[in-house]
Amino acid sequence: MTLENTRSKSSVSSVSDDPITLWLPECKTYLDELIFLEGCSKSAGQLCSCGALSISFRCQDCLLPLLSCCAYILQSHLNMPFHRIEEWNNGFHIQLGHRPGEKCCHPKSAFDDDFIIIKIHGIHEVSLDFCGCKHEASHYKQLLQAHLFPAIATDPRTTATFGILKFFHLLSFESKVSAYEFYHSLAHQHDNTGITPIRDRYSIFLRIIYKWRNLRSLKCAGCGHDPASASATQEGELVLLCLACPHPGKNLPDGWLYGIFLAIDVNFHLKRQAISSDNKDPGLSNGWSYFIDEKCYKEYIANNSAVTQERSACTSHNTVNMADAKLSQGFAATGIGTVDCARHDMKLANGVGDLQKDKRYLNMDYLVFSVLFTFTSLKVINFSYDITCQWHKKLWGRVPCLPPCLQPDLTGKIFCFFVPKFHLAAHIEDGWRSPQMWLGEH
Numbered sequence: 322m323t324l325e326n327t328r329s330k331s332s333v334s335s336v337s338d339d340p341i342t343l344w345l346p347e348c349k350t351y352l353d354e355l356i357f358l359e360g361c362s363k364s365a366g367q368l369c370s371c372g373a374l375s376i377s378f379r380c381q382d383c384l385l386p387l388l389s390c391c392a393y394i395l396q397s398h399l400n401m402p403f404h405r406i407e408e409w410n411n412g413f414h415i416q417l418g419h420r421p422g423e424k425c426c427h428p429k430s431a432f433d434d435d436f437i438i439i440k441i442h443g444i445h446e447v448s449l450d451f452c453g454c455k456h457e458a459s460h461y462k463q464l465l466q467a468h469l470f471p472a473i474a475t476d477p478r479t480t481a482t483f484g485i486l487k488f489f490h491l492l493s494f495e496s497k498v499s500a501y502e503f504y505h506s507l508a509h510q511h512d513n514t515g516i517t518p519i520r521d522r523y524s525i526f527l528r529i530i531y532k533w534r535n536l537r538s539l540k541c542a543g544c545g546h547d548p549a550s551a552s553a554t555q556e557g558e559l560v561l562l563c564l565a566c567p568h569p570g571k572n573l574p575d576g577w578l579y580g581i582f583l584a585i586d587v588n589f590h591l592k593r594q595a596i597s598s599d600n601k602d603p604g605l606s607n608g609w610s611y612f613i614d615e616k617c618y619k620e621y622i623a624n625n626s627a628v629t630q631e632r633s634a635c636t637s638h639n640t641v642n643m644a645d646a647k648l649s650q651g652f653a654a655t656g657i658g659t660v661d662c663a664r665h666d667m668k669l670a671n672g673v674g675d676l677q678k679d680k681r682y683l684n685m686d687y688l689v690f691s692v693l694f695t696f697t698s699l700k701v702i703n704f705s706y707d708i709t710c711q712w713h714k715k716l717w718g719r720v721p722c723l724p725p726c727l728q729p730d731l732t733g734k735i736f737c738f739f740v741p742k743f744h745l746a747a748h749i750e751d752g753w754r755s756p757q758m759w760l761g762e763h
Protein backbone atom coordinates (compact mmCIF):
# COMPACT_ATOMS: atom_id res chain seq x y z
CA MET A 322 0.00 0.00 0.00
CA THR A 323 1.36 3.40 -0.95
CA LEU A 324 1.57 6.29 1.47
CA GLU A 325 -1.03 8.18 -0.58
CA ASN A 326 -3.55 5.32 -0.31
CA THR A 327 -3.07 5.13 3.43
CA ARG A 328 -3.59 8.86 3.77
CA SER A 329 -6.78 8.92 1.68
CA LYS A 330 -8.19 5.94 3.61
CA SER A 331 -7.46 7.59 6.93
CA SER A 332 -9.07 10.87 5.81
CA VAL A 333 -12.23 8.99 4.67
CA SER A 334 -12.51 7.24 8.00
CA SER A 335 -12.07 10.49 9.97
CA VAL A 336 -14.87 12.15 7.91
CA SER A 337 -17.23 9.31 8.64
CA ASP A 338 -16.11 9.14 12.29
CA ASP A 339 -16.56 12.84 13.10
CA PRO A 340 -18.77 14.39 10.44
CA ILE A 341 -20.14 17.10 12.71
CA THR A 342 -16.78 18.07 14.23
CA LEU A 343 -15.30 18.45 10.76
CA TRP A 344 -18.23 20.54 9.58
CA LEU A 345 -18.17 22.97 12.52
CA PRO A 346 -15.33 25.19 11.19
CA GLU A 347 -17.28 25.54 7.90
CA CYS A 348 -20.53 26.47 9.62
CA LYS A 349 -19.98 30.21 9.17
CA THR A 350 -19.27 29.81 5.43
CA TYR A 351 -22.49 27.85 5.00
CA LEU A 352 -24.43 30.58 6.83
CA ASP A 353 -22.75 33.35 4.77
CA GLU A 354 -23.70 31.56 1.54
CA LEU A 355 -27.33 31.24 2.65
CA ILE A 356 -27.50 34.97 3.41
CA PHE A 357 -25.63 35.84 0.18
CA LEU A 358 -28.33 33.96 -1.80
CA GLU A 359 -31.04 36.18 -0.27
CA GLY A 360 -29.53 39.21 -2.01
CA CYS A 361 -28.45 39.72 -5.64
CA SER A 362 -25.69 37.11 -5.15
CA LYS A 363 -23.57 36.71 -8.30
CA SER A 364 -25.96 38.72 -10.46
CA ALA A 365 -24.95 42.04 -8.91
CA GLY A 366 -23.82 44.41 -11.68
CA GLN A 367 -24.49 41.79 -14.38
CA LEU A 368 -26.75 41.88 -17.45
CA CYS A 369 -29.65 39.51 -18.08
CA SER A 370 -28.84 36.46 -20.27
CA CYS A 371 -30.74 38.20 -23.10
CA GLY A 372 -28.59 41.32 -22.73
CA ALA A 373 -31.21 43.52 -21.00
CA LEU A 374 -29.98 45.91 -18.34
CA SER A 375 -32.85 45.74 -15.86
CA ILE A 376 -32.75 42.49 -13.94
CA SER A 377 -35.14 42.04 -11.04
CA PHE A 378 -36.72 38.58 -11.33
CA ARG A 379 -35.40 35.33 -9.97
CA CYS A 380 -36.72 31.78 -9.77
CA GLN A 381 -36.57 29.95 -6.45
CA ASP A 382 -36.79 26.55 -8.09
CA CYS A 383 -34.32 26.74 -10.97
CA LEU A 384 -30.82 25.42 -10.29
CA LEU A 385 -28.95 28.73 -10.58
CA PRO A 386 -30.69 31.64 -8.84
CA LEU A 387 -29.60 34.29 -11.37
CA LEU A 388 -31.53 37.53 -11.77
CA SER A 389 -33.20 38.06 -15.16
CA CYS A 390 -35.40 40.58 -16.90
CA CYS A 391 -39.17 40.10 -16.95
CA ALA A 392 -39.37 39.02 -20.61
CA TYR A 393 -36.57 36.47 -20.24
CA ILE A 394 -37.92 34.86 -17.10
CA LEU A 395 -41.41 34.57 -18.61
CA GLN A 396 -39.98 33.00 -21.77
CA SER A 397 -37.82 30.52 -19.84
CA HIS A 398 -40.76 29.41 -17.68
CA LEU A 399 -43.43 28.79 -20.28
CA ASN A 400 -43.33 25.07 -19.51
CA MET A 401 -42.63 25.46 -15.78
CA PRO A 402 -45.69 27.29 -14.48
CA PHE A 403 -45.18 26.12 -10.88
CA HIS A 404 -41.69 27.50 -10.39
CA ARG A 405 -41.82 30.21 -7.77
CA ILE A 406 -40.68 33.55 -9.15
CA GLU A 407 -39.68 36.29 -6.76
CA GLU A 408 -41.07 39.77 -7.57
CA TRP A 409 -43.62 38.16 -9.83
CA ASN A 410 -46.29 40.37 -11.41
CA ASN A 411 -49.95 39.48 -11.81
CA GLY A 412 -50.02 39.14 -15.58
CA PHE A 413 -49.22 35.43 -15.62
CA HIS A 414 -51.78 32.94 -16.92
CA ILE A 415 -51.71 29.18 -17.24
CA GLN A 416 -53.21 28.23 -20.59
CA LEU A 417 -54.49 24.68 -20.95
CA GLY A 418 -55.10 22.79 -24.19
CA HIS A 419 -52.15 24.20 -26.15
CA ARG A 420 -48.40 23.74 -26.36
CA PRO A 421 -46.28 26.22 -24.35
CA GLY A 422 -46.03 29.50 -26.24
CA GLU A 423 -48.99 28.72 -28.51
CA LYS A 424 -51.88 31.22 -28.33
CA CYS A 425 -55.44 30.08 -27.66
CA CYS A 426 -58.05 31.89 -29.76
CA HIS A 427 -60.88 31.15 -27.32
CA PRO A 428 -59.46 31.19 -23.78
CA LYS A 429 -62.03 30.74 -21.02
CA SER A 430 -61.18 31.80 -17.49
CA ALA A 431 -61.75 29.41 -14.63
CA PHE A 432 -65.05 29.82 -12.77
CA ASP A 433 -65.03 33.25 -11.02
CA ASP A 434 -61.43 33.61 -12.20
CA ASP A 435 -60.49 31.88 -8.99
CA PHE A 436 -58.23 28.87 -9.18
CA ILE A 437 -56.06 27.04 -6.64
CA ILE A 438 -53.39 24.43 -7.31
CA ILE A 439 -52.07 22.29 -4.46
CA LYS A 440 -48.54 21.21 -5.20
CA ILE A 441 -45.32 20.22 -3.52
CA HIS A 442 -44.08 23.82 -3.09
CA GLY A 443 -47.27 24.96 -1.43
CA ILE A 444 -50.73 26.11 -2.35
CA HIS A 445 -50.87 28.50 -5.30
CA GLU A 446 -53.60 30.94 -6.28
CA VAL A 447 -53.20 31.23 -10.05
CA SER A 448 -54.99 32.62 -13.08
CA LEU A 449 -55.90 29.71 -15.29
CA ASP A 450 -57.55 29.68 -18.70
CA PHE A 451 -59.21 26.67 -20.24
CA CYS A 452 -59.14 26.25 -23.97
CA GLY A 453 -62.47 26.98 -25.66
CA CYS A 454 -61.37 26.01 -29.17
CA LYS A 455 -63.73 23.62 -30.93
CA HIS A 456 -61.57 20.50 -30.77
CA GLU A 457 -60.95 20.78 -27.05
CA ALA A 458 -62.12 18.47 -24.29
CA SER A 459 -64.28 19.42 -21.30
CA HIS A 460 -62.63 21.53 -18.61
CA TYR A 461 -61.98 18.76 -16.09
CA LYS A 462 -60.46 16.60 -18.84
CA GLN A 463 -58.14 19.47 -19.84
CA LEU A 464 -56.95 19.55 -16.22
CA LEU A 465 -56.42 15.77 -16.07
CA GLN A 466 -54.45 15.96 -19.32
CA ALA A 467 -52.19 18.53 -17.64
CA HIS A 468 -51.59 16.14 -14.66
CA LEU A 469 -53.91 18.19 -12.44
CA PHE A 470 -56.61 16.36 -10.46
CA PRO A 471 -59.78 18.48 -10.27
CA ALA A 472 -61.80 18.33 -7.06
CA ILE A 473 -65.06 18.29 -9.02
CA ALA A 474 -66.01 17.75 -12.65
CA THR A 475 -68.26 20.84 -13.01
CA ASP A 476 -66.62 24.28 -12.84
CA PRO A 477 -63.48 23.05 -11.07
CA ARG A 478 -61.73 25.67 -8.93
CA THR A 479 -59.27 23.52 -6.98
CA THR A 480 -56.82 20.91 -8.23
CA ALA A 481 -53.88 18.97 -6.87
CA THR A 482 -50.98 17.90 -9.05
CA PHE A 483 -50.59 14.17 -9.68
CA GLY A 484 -47.10 14.51 -8.19
CA ILE A 485 -48.36 15.70 -4.81
CA LEU A 486 -51.05 13.01 -4.70
CA LYS A 487 -48.54 10.25 -5.42
CA PHE A 488 -46.19 11.72 -2.83
CA PHE A 489 -48.84 11.96 -0.11
CA HIS A 490 -50.13 8.46 -0.89
CA LEU A 491 -46.65 7.01 -0.31
CA LEU A 492 -45.95 9.24 2.66
CA SER A 493 -49.17 8.21 4.41
CA PHE A 494 -48.04 4.56 4.24
CA GLU A 495 -44.40 5.08 5.12
CA SER A 496 -44.52 7.93 7.65
CA LYS A 497 -48.19 7.67 8.75
CA VAL A 498 -48.52 11.44 8.29
CA SER A 499 -52.16 12.54 8.41
CA ALA A 500 -53.80 14.47 5.59
CA TYR A 501 -54.37 17.34 8.07
CA GLU A 502 -50.68 17.64 8.96
CA PHE A 503 -49.64 17.27 5.34
CA TYR A 504 -52.06 19.89 4.00
CA HIS A 505 -51.17 22.42 6.69
CA SER A 506 -47.43 21.91 6.09
CA LEU A 507 -48.09 22.89 2.47
CA ALA A 508 -50.13 25.89 3.58
CA HIS A 509 -47.25 27.02 5.83
CA GLN A 510 -44.83 26.54 2.98
CA HIS A 511 -46.88 29.05 1.01
CA ASP A 512 -46.89 31.55 3.86
CA ASN A 513 -45.32 30.81 7.22
CA THR A 514 -46.09 34.23 8.69
CA GLY A 515 -49.90 34.26 8.39
CA ILE A 516 -49.75 37.66 6.64
CA THR A 517 -51.19 36.37 3.34
CA PRO A 518 -53.23 33.32 4.37
CA ILE A 519 -54.72 31.24 1.60
CA ARG A 520 -58.35 30.09 1.71
CA ASP A 521 -58.72 26.74 3.44
CA ARG A 522 -59.02 23.85 0.98
CA TYR A 523 -58.39 21.04 3.50
CA SER A 524 -61.78 19.33 3.12
CA ILE A 525 -61.42 19.54 -0.67
CA PHE A 526 -57.96 17.99 -0.43
CA LEU A 527 -59.49 15.09 1.56
CA ARG A 528 -62.04 14.46 -1.18
CA ILE A 529 -59.35 14.54 -3.88
CA ILE A 530 -57.22 12.02 -1.95
CA TYR A 531 -60.25 9.78 -1.46
CA LYS A 532 -60.93 9.65 -5.20
CA TRP A 533 -57.25 9.34 -6.08
CA ARG A 534 -56.78 6.26 -3.85
CA ASN A 535 -59.82 4.59 -5.33
CA LEU A 536 -58.68 5.27 -8.90
CA ARG A 537 -55.13 4.10 -8.17
CA SER A 538 -56.31 0.77 -6.78
CA LEU A 539 -58.64 0.25 -9.77
CA LYS A 540 -55.75 1.07 -12.11
CA CYS A 541 -53.28 -1.20 -10.27
CA ALA A 542 -55.73 -4.12 -10.34
CA GLY A 543 -56.15 -3.71 -14.12
CA CYS A 544 -59.84 -2.85 -13.81
CA GLY A 545 -59.46 0.16 -16.11
CA HIS A 546 -59.05 -2.29 -19.02
CA ASP A 547 -62.21 -4.24 -18.24
CA PRO A 548 -64.48 -3.94 -21.32
CA ALA A 549 -67.45 -3.88 -18.93
CA SER A 550 -65.93 -0.77 -17.22
CA ALA A 551 -64.57 -0.41 -13.71
CA SER A 552 -68.07 -0.73 -12.23
CA ALA A 553 -67.97 -4.44 -13.15
CA THR A 554 -65.23 -4.97 -10.54
CA GLN A 555 -66.00 -7.96 -8.30
CA GLU A 556 -65.91 -8.05 -4.50
CA GLY A 557 -62.38 -8.33 -3.14
CA GLU A 558 -60.83 -7.90 -6.61
CA LEU A 559 -58.66 -4.91 -5.68
CA VAL A 560 -56.94 -6.65 -2.78
CA LEU A 561 -53.32 -7.67 -2.75
CA LEU A 562 -53.39 -11.38 -1.87
CA CYS A 563 -51.26 -12.71 0.96
CA LEU A 564 -48.59 -14.42 -1.16
CA ALA A 565 -47.47 -16.81 1.56
CA CYS A 566 -50.97 -18.10 2.36
CA PRO A 567 -52.20 -21.20 0.51
CA HIS A 568 -54.35 -20.38 -2.52
CA PRO A 569 -55.44 -23.61 -4.25
CA GLY A 570 -54.96 -23.38 -8.01
CA LYS A 571 -52.43 -20.53 -7.59
CA ASN A 572 -49.61 -21.54 -5.27
CA LEU A 573 -50.75 -24.98 -4.03
CA PRO A 574 -50.54 -28.35 -5.81
CA ASP A 575 -53.82 -30.32 -5.94
CA GLY A 576 -54.60 -32.51 -2.97
CA TRP A 577 -52.35 -30.75 -0.46
CA LEU A 578 -53.89 -30.42 2.96
CA TYR A 579 -52.90 -26.89 3.91
CA GLY A 580 -54.72 -24.75 6.41
CA ILE A 581 -54.96 -21.04 7.11
CA PHE A 582 -54.85 -19.22 10.41
CA LEU A 583 -57.31 -16.38 10.73
CA ALA A 584 -56.92 -13.82 13.51
CA ILE A 585 -60.18 -12.17 14.50
CA ASP A 586 -60.08 -8.93 16.44
CA VAL A 587 -61.81 -5.60 16.95
CA ASN A 588 -60.73 -2.03 17.52
CA PHE A 589 -63.05 0.19 19.55
CA HIS A 590 -61.06 3.39 18.99
CA LEU A 591 -62.04 3.70 15.33
CA LYS A 592 -65.40 5.31 16.03
CA ARG A 593 -67.22 7.34 13.42
CA GLN A 594 -69.91 9.85 14.23
CA ALA A 595 -73.15 9.78 12.28
CA ILE A 596 -72.69 13.11 10.52
CA SER A 597 -73.61 12.28 6.97
CA SER A 598 -75.56 9.73 4.99
CA ASP A 599 -74.67 7.11 2.40
CA ASN A 600 -76.59 9.12 -0.17
CA LYS A 601 -74.59 12.29 0.39
CA ASP A 602 -71.23 10.67 1.08
CA PRO A 603 -71.25 7.21 -0.51
CA GLY A 604 -68.35 4.80 -0.18
CA LEU A 605 -66.33 4.24 -3.34
CA SER A 606 -65.04 0.71 -2.81
CA ASN A 607 -68.39 -1.20 -2.78
CA GLY A 608 -66.69 -4.22 -1.20
CA TRP A 609 -64.02 -4.27 -3.93
CA SER A 610 -61.18 -4.39 -1.43
CA TYR A 611 -60.71 -4.83 2.32
CA PHE A 612 -64.00 -3.40 3.60
CA ILE A 613 -67.08 -5.52 3.03
CA ASP A 614 -69.91 -4.22 0.86
CA GLU A 615 -71.82 -1.95 3.25
CA LYS A 616 -75.21 -2.47 1.61
CA CYS A 617 -75.51 -6.27 2.08
CA TYR A 618 -73.82 -6.06 5.48
CA LYS A 619 -76.22 -3.44 6.82
CA GLU A 620 -79.21 -5.33 5.47
CA TYR A 621 -78.05 -8.45 7.29
CA ILE A 622 -77.51 -6.54 10.56
CA ALA A 623 -80.95 -4.90 10.25
CA ASN A 624 -82.67 -8.24 9.53
CA ASN A 625 -81.12 -9.80 12.63
CA SER A 626 -81.32 -6.80 14.93
CA ALA A 627 -83.83 -8.58 17.21
CA VAL A 628 -81.36 -11.37 18.05
CA THR A 629 -80.09 -10.99 21.63
CA GLN A 630 -76.60 -12.12 22.36
CA GLU A 631 -76.26 -14.78 25.05
CA ARG A 632 -74.21 -13.94 28.11
CA SER A 633 -70.68 -15.17 28.50
CA ALA A 634 -70.34 -18.40 30.48
CA CYS A 635 -66.60 -17.82 30.83
CA THR A 636 -65.24 -14.85 32.79
CA SER A 637 -67.64 -11.96 32.42
CA HIS A 638 -66.32 -10.62 29.12
CA ASN A 639 -67.74 -7.11 29.31
CA THR A 640 -67.69 -6.60 25.56
CA VAL A 641 -69.82 -9.75 25.13
CA ASN A 642 -72.25 -9.13 27.99
CA MET A 643 -72.72 -5.42 27.32
CA ALA A 644 -72.90 -5.72 23.53
CA ASP A 645 -76.65 -5.13 23.37
CA ALA A 646 -76.74 -2.58 26.19
CA LYS A 647 -73.95 -0.36 24.87
CA LEU A 648 -75.09 3.07 23.72
CA SER A 649 -74.36 3.63 20.09
CA GLN A 650 -76.49 6.75 19.66
CA GLY A 651 -74.84 9.41 17.54
CA PHE A 652 -72.33 6.97 16.08
CA ALA A 653 -72.41 5.42 12.63
CA ALA A 654 -69.71 3.00 13.82
CA THR A 655 -68.52 2.22 17.35
CA GLY A 656 -65.40 0.44 16.13
CA ILE A 657 -64.24 -1.96 13.44
CA GLY A 658 -63.95 -5.71 13.31
CA THR A 659 -61.24 -7.34 11.25
CA VAL A 660 -60.20 -10.82 10.14
CA ASP A 661 -56.52 -11.06 9.20
CA CYS A 662 -54.03 -13.66 8.07
CA ALA A 663 -52.49 -14.47 11.47
CA ARG A 664 -49.26 -15.94 10.18
CA HIS A 665 -48.26 -13.21 7.76
CA ASP A 666 -50.11 -10.25 9.25
CA MET A 667 -51.93 -9.39 6.02
CA LYS A 668 -55.38 -7.91 5.72
CA LEU A 669 -57.71 -10.15 3.73
CA ALA A 670 -60.33 -9.40 1.11
CA ASN A 671 -63.65 -8.31 2.66
CA GLY A 672 -62.28 -8.89 6.14
CA VAL A 673 -63.01 -5.47 7.65
CA GLY A 674 -66.37 -4.02 8.68
CA ASP A 675 -67.95 -1.42 10.96
CA LEU A 676 -69.35 -2.38 14.36
CA GLN A 677 -72.59 -0.83 15.50
CA LYS A 678 -72.28 -2.13 19.05
CA ASP A 679 -69.52 -3.89 20.93
CA LYS A 680 -68.47 -7.41 20.06
CA ARG A 681 -71.65 -8.65 18.47
CA TYR A 682 -71.25 -12.19 17.18
CA LEU A 683 -73.48 -11.28 14.22
CA ASN A 684 -70.97 -8.75 12.86
CA MET A 685 -68.00 -11.01 13.34
CA ASP A 686 -69.80 -14.02 11.77
CA TYR A 687 -70.43 -11.96 8.64
CA LEU A 688 -66.80 -10.83 8.40
CA VAL A 689 -65.40 -14.32 9.03
CA PHE A 690 -67.52 -15.98 6.36
CA SER A 691 -66.91 -13.14 3.89
CA VAL A 692 -63.19 -13.86 4.22
CA LEU A 693 -63.69 -17.62 3.93
CA PHE A 694 -65.42 -17.02 0.61
CA THR A 695 -61.89 -16.50 -0.86
CA PHE A 696 -60.67 -19.79 0.63
CA THR A 697 -63.60 -22.11 -0.20
CA SER A 698 -61.43 -25.04 -1.30
CA LEU A 699 -59.19 -25.15 1.79
CA LYS A 700 -59.94 -28.00 4.17
CA VAL A 701 -58.41 -26.77 7.42
CA ILE A 702 -59.40 -23.41 8.90
CA ASN A 703 -57.96 -22.21 12.22
CA PHE A 704 -59.54 -19.30 14.06
CA SER A 705 -57.75 -17.27 16.71
CA TYR A 706 -60.06 -14.97 18.68
CA ASP A 707 -59.84 -13.71 22.26
CA ILE A 708 -63.48 -14.67 22.97
CA THR A 709 -63.46 -17.89 20.91
CA CYS A 710 -64.67 -19.89 23.91
CA GLN A 711 -68.03 -18.08 23.68
CA TRP A 712 -68.22 -17.10 20.01
CA HIS A 713 -67.74 -20.61 18.61
CA LYS A 714 -70.40 -22.27 20.84
CA LYS A 715 -73.45 -21.54 18.70
CA LEU A 716 -71.61 -20.49 15.56
CA TRP A 717 -73.08 -23.21 13.33
CA GLY A 718 -76.56 -22.41 14.60
CA ARG A 719 -76.13 -18.79 13.47
CA VAL A 720 -74.83 -19.68 9.99
CA PRO A 721 -78.37 -20.02 8.45
CA CYS A 722 -78.97 -16.32 9.31
CA LEU A 723 -76.16 -15.32 6.91
CA PRO A 724 -76.95 -14.40 3.29
CA PRO A 725 -77.04 -17.68 1.28
CA CYS A 726 -73.94 -16.73 -0.76
CA LEU A 727 -71.84 -16.59 2.43
CA GLN A 728 -73.04 -19.85 3.97
CA PRO A 729 -70.08 -22.24 3.77
CA ASP A 730 -70.11 -25.80 2.49
CA LEU A 731 -68.98 -27.61 5.62
CA THR A 732 -68.42 -31.05 4.07
CA GLY A 733 -65.04 -32.54 4.95
CA LYS A 734 -63.77 -29.38 6.60
CA ILE A 735 -61.91 -29.10 9.87
CA PHE A 736 -62.38 -25.96 11.93
CA CYS A 737 -60.10 -25.32 14.92
CA PHE A 738 -60.71 -22.56 17.43
CA PHE A 739 -57.90 -21.00 19.45
CA VAL A 740 -57.58 -18.37 22.15
CA PRO A 741 -54.42 -16.28 21.69
CA LYS A 742 -51.88 -17.22 24.39
CA PHE A 743 -51.79 -13.67 25.78
CA HIS A 744 -55.52 -13.82 26.57
CA LEU A 745 -55.57 -17.34 28.10
CA ALA A 746 -55.11 -16.15 31.68
CA ALA A 747 -58.32 -14.13 31.43
CA HIS A 748 -60.47 -17.23 30.78
CA ILE A 749 -61.83 -19.69 33.34
CA GLU A 750 -60.21 -23.11 33.22
CA ASP A 751 -63.49 -24.92 32.53
CA GLY A 752 -63.73 -23.27 29.19
CA TRP A 753 -60.41 -24.63 27.99
CA ARG A 754 -61.11 -28.38 27.66
CA SER A 755 -57.96 -29.18 25.70
CA PRO A 756 -55.79 -26.16 26.39
CA GLN A 757 -56.19 -23.26 23.94
CA MET A 758 -58.19 -25.21 21.41
CA TRP A 759 -61.59 -26.52 20.42
CA LEU A 760 -62.01 -28.67 17.37
CA GLY A 761 -65.20 -28.56 15.37
CA GLU A 762 -65.26 -31.16 12.61
CA HIS A 763 -67.85 -31.40 9.88
Ligand SMILES: [Zn+2]
Pocket residue numbers: 380381382383398401404405
Ligand atom coordinates in the same frame (compact mmCIF):
# COMPACT_ATOMS: atom_id res chain seq x y z
ZN1 LIG B 1 -37.52 28.23 -12.62
Ligand SMILES: [Zn+2]
Pocket residue numbers: 418419424425426427428452453454457
Ligand atom coordinates in the same frame (compact mmCIF):
# COMPACT_ATOMS: atom_id res chain seq x y z
ZN1 LIG C 1 -57.60 26.97 -27.59
Ligand SMILES: [Zn+2]
Pocket residue numbers: 563564565566662663664665666667
Ligand atom coordinates in the same frame (compact mmCIF):
# COMPACT_ATOMS: atom_id res chain seq x y z
ZN1 LIG D 1 -50.92 -15.11 4.87
Ligand SMILES: [Zn+2]
Pocket residue numbers: 635636710711747748749752
Ligand atom coordinates in the same frame (compact mmCIF):
# COMPACT_ATOMS: atom_id res chain seq x y z
ZN1 LIG E 1 -63.21 -18.04 27.95
